[in-house]
Amino acid sequence: MRLLALAAATLLAATALSPAAAQRPIAFAAEAPAAGALVLPLGSLADLERRGAMLDAGTRAAVTRALAAATFDYASGSTLALRGLGPWSMILVVGTGSEPLDAAALQKIGGLAAQQT
Numbered sequence: 001m002r003l004l005a006l007a008a009a010t011l012l013a014a015t016a017l018s019p020a021a022a023q024r025p026i027a028f029a030a031e032a033p034a035a036g037a038l039v040l041p042l043g044s045l046a047d048l049e050r051r052g053a054m055l056d057a058g059t060r061a062a063v064t065r066a067l068a069a070a071t072f073d074y075a076s077g078s079t080l081a082l083r084g085l086g087p088w089s090m091i092l093v094v095g096t097g098s099e100p101l102d103a104a105a106l107q108k109i110g111g112l113a114a115q116q117t
Helices: 002-016 047-051 057-069 103-116
Strands: 037-042 079-082 090-095
Touching: 037 047, 037 103, 047 057, 057 079, 057 090, 079 103, 090 103
Parallel strands: 037 090
Antiparallel strands: 079 090
């Protein structure tokens, strides 16, 4: 039993000090993909103009209507998957809340995007 406890403590210490626990650099593409899934992190409807700049007017209007119809609350972690808009297989709207986005918030958005797409 003592050996098992020692092994568990060693594993825990090694995990805590591993590079996986360190901050990893975060980078964003300069342009939206022409196909596949598009993720739009939005804290409010006003963010759609800036973060949805790649959307044509018709697609932007459709996203606006979908957000209103779903009564999307923009809360951190909330999601809305939209299909059949523009050239993308999915537009995933991820709520960011009203707080500024830091590395942890961006990591959370990335995790939600990976789960939903």
